[in-house]
Amino acid sequence: MIQAGSRLFDFSxxxxxxxxxxxxxxxxxxxxxxxxxxxxxxxxxxxxxxxNKEHEYFAERGVRIxxxxxxxxxxLRSYAESLDLxxxxxxxxxxxxxxxxxxxxxxxxxxxxxxxxxLLVDGRVQKIFRSGMTEARAIQDYxxxxxxx
Numbered sequence: 001m002i003q004a005g006s007r008l009f010d011f012s013x014x015x016x017x018x019x020x021x022x023x024x025x026x027x028x029x030x031x032x033x034x035x036x037x038x039x040x041x042x043x044x045x046x047x048x049x050x051x052n053k054e055h056e057y058f059a060e061r062g063v064r065i066x067x068x069x070x071x072x073x074x075x076l077r078s079y080a081e082s083l084d085l086x087x088x089x090x091x092x093x094x095x096x097x098x099x100x101x102x103x104x105x106x107x108x109x110x111x112x113x114x115x116x117x118x119l120l121v122d123g124r125v126q127k128i129f130r131s132g133m134t135e136a137r138a139i140q141d142y143x144x145x146x147x148x149x
Contacts (some may be wrong), residue, residue, distance in 0.1 A: 001104030008123045009118045012100045013068070013090040016077035018120050021066070021090055030063040030149070032142060035105040035113040037133060039071045039079035039089075047115075047136040048083055054139055063144055066090055069113050072098045074081030107133070 002009070008056040012022045026033070034051065035079075036044045051065060058065055065087040069076065092099045096111065100106035105116035110133075116131040117137055127145045131137045 002102065002118065002125055003129070006125050006129055007101050008118075008125065009090040011102070013067075013092055013099060014073045015090055016018055016073055016080045019074055021038040021088065023123070026064070026066065026120065029116075029122065030061070030146070031120040032058065032063055032065045033035060033103075033120065034065065034067045034137075035103065035116045036067055037107075037110070037114065039062050039069060039075050043134055043136050045083065049087060050136070050139050052083060052085050052087070054143075057060040057143065058146075062137050068092050068099060068110060070100065070111065076116075080119075117142070121149060 005032040008023045008027060010023050012020050015021050038044055048067060066083060067089040069090050072093045075090040076091055080089050092113065097106045105114045107114050115131045115133060115137055119126050119127040126149065128139050129141055137143065
């Protein structure tokens with residue numbers, strides 16, 4: 001399981017447009033990696049919509065947001081379009097949940113990513129956020145952590 005202070009492990013995933021996004025590409029600057037269980041679910045939708053609403057705040061502070069779920073890239077594209085998301089969603093589809101597993105963000109019984117977020121600076125984990133499957137993470141917690149960098 002990844003811990004604060006750890007370097008981000010190597011991976012390559014496709015975003016909702018089929019473009020390859022690698023850990024190397026996320027290892028420069030500030031990045032918020034948000035694992036979420038299911039596209040089109042109530043809690044995930046409200047959580048990602050709240051992040052999207054504050055997208056300008058994150059952008060002004062040089063924070064790139066990426067969401068990660070085990071859904072297929074085609075599902076994630078439809079989902080991103082339905083929410084008008086201004087950030088990328090990455091498909092941890094195959095091998096199923098491999099990146100979420102490496103991050104300690106995978107529920108093997110349900111076969112989905114759990115609600116874990118990683119705040120990275122230059123590829124190193126600064127802070128880890130967790131919440132239960134039915135509880136959205138607080139956007140203010142992200143903001144507080146960013147202000148503390």
